Amino acid sequence: MGQAFQQYLKDHRNQHLEQLKEFLKIPSISSLSEHKADVKKAAEWLQHELSLVGMENVQIFETDGHPIVYADWLHADEKPTVLIYGHYDVQPVDPIDLWETPPFEPSIRDEKIFARGASDDKGQVFMHIKAVEALFQTMGRLPVNIKLIIEGEEEIGSPHLPGFVEEYRNLLKADFLVISDTGIIEKGKPSICYGLRGLCGLQIDVKGAKTDLHSGQFGGAVQNAAHALVELLASFHDQDGKVTVEGFYDKVLPLTEEEKKAFLALNTDEEQIREELGVPELFGEKGFNFNERTWVRPTLEINGMASGFQGEGIKTVLPSEAMAKITCRLVPDQDPEEIYNLLVKHIEKHKPKGVTVSVTPFDQGAPFLTPFDHPAIQAAGRAYEKVYGVPTAFTRSGGSIPIVADFDRILGLPVVLMGFGLPNENFHAPNEHFHLENFDKGMETICHYWLDISTLSLR
Amino acid sequence: MGQAFQQYLKDHRNQHLEQLKEFLKIPSISSLSEHKADVKKAAEWLQHELSLVGMENVQIFETDGHPIVYADWLHADEKPTVLIYGHYDVQPVDPIDLWETPPFEPSIRDEKIFARGASDDKGQVFMHIKAVEALFQTMGRLPVNIKLIIEGEEEIGSPHLPGFVEEYRNLLKADFLVISDTGIIEKGKPSICYGLRGLCGLQIDVKGAKTDLHSGQFGGAVQNAAHALVELLASFHDQDGKVTVEGFYDKVLPLTEEEKKAFLALNTDEEQIREELGVPELFGEKGFNFNERTWVRPTLEINGMASGFQGEGIKTVLPSEAMAKITCRLVPDQDPEEIYNLLVKHIEKHKPKGVTVSVTPFDQGAPFLTPFDHPAIQAAGRAYEKVYGVPTAFTRSGGSIPIVADFDRILGLPVVLMGFGLPNENFHAPNEHFHLENFDKGMETICHYWLDISTLSLR
Numbered sequence: 001m002g003q004a005f006q007q008y009l010k011d012h013r014n015q016h017l018e019q020l021k022e023f024l025k026i027p028s029i030s031s032l033s034e035h036k037a038d039v040k041k042a043a044e045w046l047q048h049e050l051s052l053v054g055m056e057n058v059q060i061f062e063t064d065g066h067p068i069v070y071a072d073w074l075h076a077d078e079k080p081t082v083l084i085y086g087h088y089d090v091q092p093v094d095p096i097d098l099w100e101t102p103p104f105e106p107s108i109r110d111e112k113i114f115a116r117g118a119s120d121d122k123g124q125v126f127m128h129i130k131a132v133e134a135l136f137q138t139m140g141r142l143p144v145n146i147k148l149i150i151e152g153e154e155e156i157g158s159p160h161l162p163g164f165v166e167e168y169r170n171l172l173k174a175d176f177l178v179i180s181d182t183g184i185i186e187k188g189k190p191s192i193c194y195g196l197r198g199l200c201g202l203q204i205d206v207k208g209a210k211t212d213l214h215s216g217q218f219g220g221a222v223q224n225a226a227h228a229l230v231e232l233l234a235s236f237h238d239q240d241g242k243v244t245v246e247g248f249y250d251k252v253l254p255l256t257e258e259e260k261k262a263f264l265a266l267n268t269d270e271e272q273i274r275e276e277l278g279v280p281e282l283f284g285e286k287g288f289n290f291n292e293r294t295w296v297r298p299t300l301e302i303n304g305m306a307s308g309f310q311g312e313g314i315k316t317v318l319p320s321e322a323m324a325k326i327t328c329r330l331v332p333d334q335d336p337e338e339i340y341n342l343l344v345k346h347i348e349k350h351k352p353k354g355v356t357v358s359v360t361p362f363d364q365g366a367p368f369l370t371p372f373d374h375p376a377i378q379a380a381g382r383a384y385e386k387v388y389g390v391p392t393a394f395t396r397s398g399g400s401i402p403i404v405a406d407f408d409r410i411l412g413l414p415v416v417l418m419g420f421g422l423p424n425e426n427f428h429a430p431n432e433h434f435h436l437e438n439f440d441k442g443m444e445t446i447c448h449y450w451l452d453i454s455t456l457s458l459r
Numbered sequence: 460m461g462q463a464f465q466q467y468l469k470d471h472r473n474q475h476l477e478q479l480k481e482f483l484k485i486p487s488i489s490s491l492s493e494h495k496a497d498v499k500k501a502a503e504w505l506q507h508e509l510s511l512v513g514m515e516n517v518q519i520f521e522t523d524g525h526p527i528v529y530a531d532w533l534h535a536d537e538k539p540t541v542l543i544y545g546h547y548d549v550q551p552v553d554p555i556d557l558w559e560t561p562p563f564e565p566s567i568r569d570e571k572i573f574a575r576g577a578s579d580d581k582g583q584v585f586m587h588i589k590a591v592e593a594l595f596q597t598m599g600r601l602p603v604n605i606k607l608i609i610e611g612e613e614e615i616g617s618p619h620l621p622g623f624v625e626e627y628r629n630l631l632k633a634d635f636l637v638i639s640d641t642g643i644i645e646k647g648k649p650s651i652c653y654g655l656r657g658l659c660g661l662q663i664d665v666k667g668a669k670t671d672l673h674s675g676q677f678g679g680a681v682q683n684a685a686h687a688l689v690e691l692l693a694s695f696h697d698q699d700g701k702v703t704v705e706g707f708y709d710k711v712l713p714l715t716e717e718e719k720k721a722f723l724a725l726n727t728d729e730e731q732i733r734e735e736l737g738v739p740e741l742f743g744e745k746g747f748n749f750n751e752r753t754w755v756r757p758t759l760e761i762n763g764m765a766s767g768f769q770g771e772g773i774k775t776v777l778p779s780e781a782m783a784k785i786t787c788r789l790v791p792d793q794d795p796e797e798i799y800n801l802l803v804k805h806i807e808k809h810k811p812k813g814v815t816v817s818v819t820p821f822d823q824g825a826p827f828l829t830p831f832d833h834p835a836i837q838a839a840g841r842a843y844e845k846v847y848g849v850p851t852a853f854t855r856s857g858g859s860i861p862i863v864a865d866f867d868r869i870l871g872l873p874v875v876l877m878g879f880g881l882p883n884e885n886f887h888a889p890n891e892h893f894h895l896e897n898f899d900k901g902m903e904t905i906c907h908y909w910l911d912i913s914t915l916s917l918r
Contacts, residue, residue, distance in 0.1 A: 197675060210736060216856065217856075226783075237686060279667055284681070299678040303674060303776050304766060304768035309784060310763050318762070324685075325767070327674060398679070
């Protein structure tokens with residue numbers, strides 16, 4: 001049965017690449033108002049294409065910004081229902097003179113297609129559509145129920161997506177969500193990221209005297225705002241980098257033995273990482289390796305700080321103000337609001353003498369985890385392996401993807417991040433490209449995945 | 460005997476003020492090359508004036524910058540020899556539009572003379588010349604031997620003074636040095652500052668990874684340069700603000716009982732200081748009051764620090780660099796070089812893991828102290844009291860005056876800071892002025908001082 005869609009994809013490869021080029025030619029830059037019509041044109045191109053391949057209920061939902069494209073096919077009866085997310089908007093193209101070929105004139109060189117959006121994310125959206133086409137053309141139907149939601153504002157922070165998802169939560173009901181907007185760890189090595197860290201940010205402002213003071217005249221008798229801030233900031237960690245905020249680690253889920261094994265199987269070369277970063281040694285919480293420290297342990301990082309005189313040379317000033325920006329990376333099951341409150345409590349407890357301290361909250365985002373042993377995760381691993389011929393790596397990521405947290409929060413669905421990009425494909429930069437190897441293998445992987453999913457009971 | 464010079468000064472007040480105005484009219488701004496000729500003109504004005512009043516050996520010493528004016532009168536035989544220092548150059552006048560009357564058109568209003576240089580320092584230099592004149596005119600001689608050195612580069616950091624003093628150390632030999640370039644603590648309240656703090660500065664640069672990193676991707680596994688700096692900076696003080704650098708306080712001279720009493724007699728209102736500074740509480744080393752903390756205790760102050768993102772909002776960056784500028788205010792008998800070495804040793808000992816730390820030395824200046832009970836200090840106190848009719852306050856200052864340290868280092872002389880300015884006379888700012896009350900009383904004080912000194916044996 002697999003052979004049929006494989007053959008179909010092979011036979012139609014040139015035609016598909018020409019269609020992809022058409023899609024990539026539309027300069028759907030969501031951040032630039034002069035491209036508003038182009039963004040709309042890309043939505044309409046999708047609408048037309050989705051109808052052509054056999055999707056139903058194809059709709060363009062207008063928002064206060066750029067539209068959201070929806071389509072479904074729900075005739076697989078009691079089979080699982082998959083919600084697929086992608087985006088059709090792209091990043092700006094500056095600096096334009098660094099592009100070897102124009103960003104909106106797609107060009108294939110060395111088995112890579114070069115264009116803005118080639119990997120992020122038009123290429124990957126297009127693959128889902130062509131996987132659907134291949135299955136329809138070779139099976140006459142889809143093995144699972146599929147819902148597609150493709151937005152046009154991802155590159156500007158998806159301002160209207162959460163509202164839309166909230167409003168249409170019934171329409172978007174599914175057994176799990178597949179997001180194809182990421183990548184695999186390296187060429188020929190498929191991987192699934194099943195967990196992300198969350199975020200909790202704040203700014204601390206310390207205020208001492210009304211104005212900066214002469215360090216001779218007042219030094220020694222007035223609290224220096226920089227000293228106060230330093231004392232406060234130093235209280236957040238112990239000497240091994242462990243966060244000392246009371247209760248900070250209380251809700252942190254420990255790794256399962258299976259996860260530990262999966263991470264060790266990655267054979268991460270820490271010495272190579274150290275060398276690439278150019279640091280004398282890696283540094284972090286004792287008892288955890290690099291992957292654990294960045295993926296499954298929460299952090300509290302100073303992102304920036306400032307006080308007093310920063311110019312060249314010396315200025316004997318006693319600074320009256322000092323500022324630090326802090327973000328915590330959170331892991332399941334930490335709650336951003338709860339962590340924020342713990343931080344505020346810590347700051348109050350450690351408030352230095354002789355100054356006032358104020359705290360301003362910044363962005364928050366929940367951490368995300370689809371259980372490693374979730375059938376949709378394991379099936380995705382099998383689908384990759386079938387096509388790439390090597391075991392699928394399982395990873396988490398230390399970063400955040402805000403829309404994942406939004407979907408998780410609103411729909412409460414397990415999420416599978418099934419991406420096909422490669423780390424060096426210049427997304428957001430000049431000469432963005434997409435490896436055709438992953439274009440071809442990716443469509444096959446998707447088809448295998450739906451067939452595998454159709455054998456599972458997910459409800 | 461006193462009456463004679465008093466009467467003389469009274470009788471010639473208008474003439475003296477007109478002469479002072481002439482001196483103030485010369486725009487001798489040392490920092491601006493277009494005023495080079497004016498600076499020279501001021502030196503020549505002094506040369507002429509010094510000869511007129513009866514000083515001898517009047518010379519203009521050229522330097523690679525602006526000239527130094529010298530004069531002496533050495534016929535008081537075995538009486539003490541006083542070296543008097545002042546400067547005839549002035550600060551720039553920007554912002555010019557904030558001056559109520561033009562800076563180089565001296566104007567008397569409300570018994571104050573307004574002009575650039577009125578109090579800093581032409582007015583005070585002029586007073587010494589007129590005190591000499593009054594004594595010559597009424598006594599036919601001076602009660603002590605006097606040497607005058609008046610430089611033209613004080614406002615640009617006296618680059619050529621130390622070399623000159625070094626070269627002419629024999630010419631400048633004296634029993635003590637009087638510097639009239641400071642002030643008294645408040646109107647009607649004469650004071651003598653007999654000690655200054657020194658200085659030792661450095662910059663600490665912390666370097667982590669090659670570049671700033673994504674706090675999601677690497678946070679938790681790489682030392683954050685800001686964390687490392689904070690940890691290091693926090694190690695410099697205990698929670699009460701005491702410096703924890705080993706050996707830091709070893710050479711600090713304790714206050715004598717007489718000094719303690721003199722400071723308490725100032726009746727410093729700490730609550731008023733707190734309120735003026737706008738801080739919730741004053742803060743410093745336990746067991747010391749405000750004056751002690753700022754005058755006789757050394758400090759280690761962060762003057763500025765910077766790391767990572769300082770703009771608005773949030774940027775989830777893991778900074779690779781962090782910088783802090785630090786100066787210590789030193790007290791007798793701390794040695795700047797020795798303290799610098801203790802700081803470097805401390806930094807090496809507390810160097811955080813996972814980063815490199817480098818240290819750059821900045822300016823150093825020795826602390827200065829003329830013993831409180833030195834006869835020249837006590838005589839100055841008596842001279843002020845005789846004229847102002849109230850006891851003279853004895854203070855130290857938390858700041859530094861680099862030339863004092865230079866004179867001290869090269870000539871090894873006791874220094875008396877006999878100033879007549881008031882704290883609010885806008886030196887270095889628009890509408891600089893000088894209270895004529897202190898102009899009149901100051902000249903009398905100087906005459907009394909020389910008479911008193913002539914009764915002492917200082918060798």
